[in-house]
Amino acid sequence: MANLRKAPTMLDVARAAGVSPMTVSRAFKPGAMVNDQTRARILAAADELGYVFDSTASSLRSQKTDFVAVTIPSLNNANFADTVGALTEGLKPRGLQILLGYTNYDIIEEERLIAQFMRRKPQAVIVTGGQHTPRTRDLLRNAAIPIIETWDLPQDPLGHVVGFSNAQAVQAMVDHFVSCGMTRIAFIGGDADRDTRGLDRRRGFMAAMQRHGLDDTRLIAAGPPPISMREGADSMCQLLDNAPDTQAVICVSDLSAFGALSACQRRGVAVPGQISIAGFGNYEVGDICVPSITTIDPSPRRIGELSAELLSAALDGRLTEPVCHEISPRILLRESSV
Amino acid sequence: MANLRKAPTMLDVARAAGVSPMTVSRAFKPGAMVNDQTRARILAAADELGYVFDSTASSLRSQKTDFVAVTIPSLNNANFADTVGALTEGLKPRGLQILLGYTNYDIIEEERLIAQFMRRKPQAVIVTGGQHTPRTRDLLRNAAIPIIETWDLPQDPLGHVVGFSNAQAVQAMVDHFVSCGMTRIAFIGGDADRDTRGLDRRRGFMAAMQRHGLDDTRLIAAGPPPISMREGADSMCQLLDNAPDTQAVICVSDLSAFGALSACQRRGVAVPGQISIAGFGNYEVGDICVPSITTIDPSPRRIGELSAELLSAALDGRLTEPVCHEISPRILLRESSV
DNA sequence: CCTGTGTATGTTAACGTTATCATATAAGTC
DNA sequence: GACTTATATGATAACGTTAACATACACAGG
Secondary structure, three states: OOOOOOOOOHHHHHHHHOOOHHHHHHHOOOOOOOOHHHHHHHHHHHHHHOOOOOHHHHHHHHOOOOEEEEEEOOOOOHHHHHHHHHHHHHHHHHOOEEEEEEOOOOHHHHHHHHHHHHOOOOOEEEEEOOOOOHHHHHHHHHOOOOEEEEOOOOOOOOOEEEEOOHHHHHHHHHHHHHHOOOOOEEEEOOOOOOOHHHHHHHHHHHHHHHHOOOOOOOEEOOOOOOOOHHHHHHHHHHHHHHOOOOOEEEEOOHHHHHHHHHHHHHHOOOOOOOOEEEOOOOOHHHHHOOOOOEEEEOOHHHHHHHHHHHHHHHHOOOOOOOOEEEOOOEEEOOOOOO | OOOOOOOOOHHHHHHHHOOOHHHHHHHOOOOOOOOHHHHHHHHHHHHHHOOOOOHHHHHHHHOOOOEEEEEEOOOOOHHHHHHHHHHHHHHHHHOOEEEEEEOOOOHHHHHHHHHHHHOOOOOEEEEEOOOOOHHHHHHHHHOOOOEEEEOOOOOOOOOEEEEOOHHHHHHHHHHHHHHOOOOOEEEEOOOOOOOHHHHHHHHHHHHHHHHOOOOOOOEEOOOOOOOOHHHHHHHHHHHHHHOOOOOEEEEOOHHHHHHHHHHHHHHOOOOOOOOEEEOOOOOHHHHHOOOOOEEEEOOHHHHHHHHHHHHHHHHOOOOOOOOEEEOOOEEEOOOOOO
16 A cells, blocks of 8 residues: 655656656746646646655755744633634635644743744744743744734733733723622632733732722632633632622633632522622633623634734735734623623 | 844854764754763854754655644644644654644545645644545555544544544443433434534434434434534524423534533523433533533543554554554433433 | 774765756747 | 747756764773
8 A cells, every 4th residue: 555666756757747847846836937738747747646745845945934833822722722723714825834832831831842843944933922931032033033922912022912911801801890889809810820811810900909999819829720610610619618708700711710600500609699700711601601701802813813914914024113913802791790 | 133144054053063064963863872072062052053953954854754744623622632632742752743734624624734734744644533535545545654543433444543433422322311211312413514423423323213213303403513502502492492392412512512501591491300411522611510411521632642652653663554443432421411 | 913892973965846047939029 | 130028948056954884993802
């Protein structure tokens, strides 16, 4: 079954089609100047021989890999998956292929990944978040390729940015609850050093509470990321035990919010009657569950689309200055809050 | 910021360290024979110059890319993400890098992806499912590299297999419900040609119902994949309207099962009092929600781990024959079924 | 002292493609 | 009919690395 003779190269195809290797090369490059009939003859010969174009050799010679390196904190997260999905669609027309890696919310692991990716000579790099190790920053800066940081508004950007302020988004949610007359509001998650977006969200919560002159110490630690439903449920149990008079709780994500909701249901705590719940991320579960969960929609697909557009512009040299594209997350009020 | 002079190569590092390029090459290859001090000197020089190893050139010369191409139906699916996660971990020690692509449950798109991936000369290919276009099969067979098909037990495997029978798994669930005395059982999803695993699950349902001499026509179409919570909820509404005497419903996945559960809750239908619900995949939502959802656990991470082990063996030449590793999905009985 | 063995390094050419330049023919301009 | 312009193809060398082979030296055993 496996073909034992050496795989055919352009030279073999060229001989079979009676042309030079250069013409074969052109035949495989869309838009190159080749006679239509010649091209057809070449492609037929290639097909006949079972020839497969060798991107490795092409990349080496042309110094264009058509790779875009992308890192996300976790593969198993619908938000980041949505961003990557939109990014993939957006880059497909340009023939760019994504090298996807996940960091496990760890900037040391991110450094390892980026170092590995840079060896593949990607034509651009898209990372999640704005916090990186010094070596990661060096590697990216020295590469002289477009860099995009997403899902955040970094203090000192490496290049372009497509993101939003996680802190500000949560502050808006606090404002909403306060405007509903609530004063005893808690926050679940955002306690782990590694999850910088989680930290920002909790910081936003605390800042807003302080601004309103309210108690900002109803913080429930959910442990190291990824924070998912189980952690949300456990945290809610803790909250109900330690601060039963809490009127509303904001969770670091919809997943933990759903876990929190489930914990309430198991304990017979009425949502939103007794306590209001809000999440972050507009995950499907929060839209479907009963009651549906109030959330903040950061438009993950939009982030991917905008990043793809930005990258296209940058690769075409249409960008002279670093661009910062700020997204405005929207609050979606649903059944879990009064 | 961007370094404008040409990026340094091994030759530059060699000059700086006072050795030949070949010694630099060896210094970057773990396990190669280089004097420890020489290596240290070389790595220091490389660091000083900002040298980044060029995998493209290395791959071309050595004919080893250290790429493994992997295709899954959807990025945004915790089951496949788990498999890919375990796969990544398992392949990391070997220095293999995953080229990940998703097919949108479409074998035409799979063909496009595989064709694109083969140009990168991966050292192995792992695909989801056992159904492929003829051209995909040709491309994979002719590549003379290890192939693994997962999440299925193909009729005519391309190479190795790590999977299970989706039909059989659902049959076991039907058997369970029947053993509980139920006779009016429905199935949601598995109607779309594109989702072959969904089709198999529905086929398994029908086969089991026939075997028990029961009505196998309580089938609710959920439309094209991906079938998620929304589709599950809509389908449940249809079921409750058209066959209100149904005693149990098996859903093509936990996501649709959760949607179905939510629909019941909105309509005031007691689960499992009035109707039992079962899903497939052991997604976290089914474990956390109230009531928790009876499901079938296909061990997605195990599939990834086994695939990684199989690949290691195959790449070491320790495998002479194609291997078929069958997983045994387990039924997890939970609160949503009597 | 010779030979064998292991360690450490160097030399040469090649992996398969394409950038670059050169060439050839056809078609349009005045 | 000489002169530009466009179209189509070929020849040559190079991208940055490493496989394969060669070399040099140290040290062991006889």
